[in-house]
Amino acid sequence: MGSISGVPDEESFGERLRLWRKIRHVSQAELAERVGVSTRVLSMVEAGRAEPERELVLRVTDVLDLGLPDRNQLLRAAGFAPAYPDVTVHDPRWAPFTGAMDRLLRAHEPFPALVLDAYGTVIAANQGCAALFGRDPVGSNMIERYIVESTAPETESDWLEVAWAARARLRTQLARSPSDERLPGLIGRLDAMLAGLPAPHRDPGDLVACSTFRRGARLIRTGLLAAHFDAAHDITLEELRIELFYPLDADSEEFFRTR
Numbered sequence: 139m140g141s142i143s144g145v146p147d148e149e150s151f152g153e154r155l156r157l158w159r160k161i162r163h164v165s166q167a168e169l170a171e172r173v174g175v176s177t178r179v180l181s182m183v184e185a186g187r188a189e190p191e192r193e194l195v196l197r198v199t200d201v202l203d204l205g206l207p208d209r210n211q212l213l214r215a216a217g218f219a220p221a222y223p224d225v226t227v228h229d230p231r232w233a234p235f236t237g238a239m240d241r242l243l244r245a246h247e248p249f250p251a252l253v254l255d256a257y258g259t260v261i262a263a264n265q266g267c268a269a270l271f272g273r274d275p276v277g278s279n280m281i282e283r284y285i286v287e288s289t290a291p292e293t294e295s296d297w298l299e300v301a302w303a304a305r306a307r308l309r310t311q312l313a314r315s316p317s318d319e320r321l322p323g324l325i326g327r328l329d330a331m332l333a334g335l336p337a338p339h340r341d342p343g344d345l346v347a348c349s350t351f352r353r354g355a356r357l358i359r360t361g362l363l364a365a366h367f368d369a370a371h372d373i374t375l376e377e378l379r380i381e382l383f384y385p386l387d388a389d390s391e392e393f394f395r396t397r
Contacts, residue, residue: 149215150186150215151183151186151190151195151212151215151216151217152183152184152185152186154211154212154215155183155184155198155212156184158202158204158208158212159202161316162202162203164201164202166180166181166184169198169201169202172201173194173197173198173201174197175194189216189217190216192213192216192218195212195213195216195218196209196213196221198212199212199213203314204314204315205314205315205376206222206370206371206372206373206376207222207224207315207317207373208315208317209221209222210222210373211317222371222372222373223371223372223373224372224373224374225372225374225375226374227261227374232375235367235375239253239262239378239380240262242365242380242382243262243263243264243380244264246264246266246382247264247265247266248265248266248269248394248395248397249266249382249383249384249385249394250263250264250266250267250269250270250271250360250382250383250394251263251264251266251267251380251381251382251383252264252267252275252280252380252381253378253379253380253381254280254378254379254380254381255374255377255378255379256311256318256377256379257279257281257320257321257324258279258280258281258282258304258324259277259278259279259280260275260276260277260278260279260280261276261378262276263275263276266383266394266397268397269393269394269397270351270353270358270360270383280304281304281308281324281327281328282327298332298335299348299349299350300349301328301331301332302332302337303349303362304328305325305328305329305332308321308324308325308328309325312325348360348361348386349361349362349383353393356389356393357390358385358390358393358394359385359386359387359390360383360384360385360386360390361383361384361386362381362382362383362384363381363382363384364379364380364381364382365379365380365382366378366379366380
């Protein structure tokens with residue numbers, strides 16, 4: 139991860155805390171009340187006249203709702219070791235979680251299911267994805283695919299609903315983690331692609347946004363259910379997103395079941 143809004147990683151805890159307060163639109167008095175210290179104590183810490191205790195830093199990161207990488211960054215700035223690991227998927231500790239994801243993906247067949255990282259790269263996919271995407275999507279980036287396929291003339295509006303939803307999700311991610319260096323580029327590409335295209339028309343009776351995929355003469359209507367591991371303490375695990383596609387009409391269901 140890079141620095142927040144151009145602030146170097148070596149900036150003091152107080153300087154980084156002040157910037158995070160501005161990003162979150164939280165006053166010093168409000169933050170002090172919510173973390174359970176006096177405004178005077180927080181002011182001294184922010185000004186560098188007092189050293190924060192580790193427990194105070196952790197409470198601050200909770201109140202400011204920081205992502206795990208940014209929590210580690212604030213801990214390091216205060217002189218403490220990072221609290222949240224970034225374990226590779228090959229580590230034995232991942233086995234229960236990869237097993238759970240594998241079972242979920244298999245159980246969802248014949249309907250498509252994907253596991254994505256924070257930037258839309260496919261980490262795992264089930265066999266149902268072949269019907270929708272035509273090939274194994276593992277290793278590809280779905281955000282890039284939205285950009286390419288949404289602008290293809292033969293695609294018409296099939297991917298637009300997905301692309302608009304992806305942009306909204308990425309903007310939410312960036313608001314939570316403004317130090318992320320990759321998200322602005324992805325959002326910028328989606329912004330440029332969608333700038334000349336109208337927002338998808340939505341039927342007032344629809345309960346969820348419907349993503350429609352064109353396969354030959356057939357329109358496959360799907361809804362998307364997203365899942366993640368709750369209260370993850372590992373950076374990579376926190377960022378994983380499991381996407382489960384469901385057919386929204388009988389013809390779409392028949393399309394998947396007969397593949």
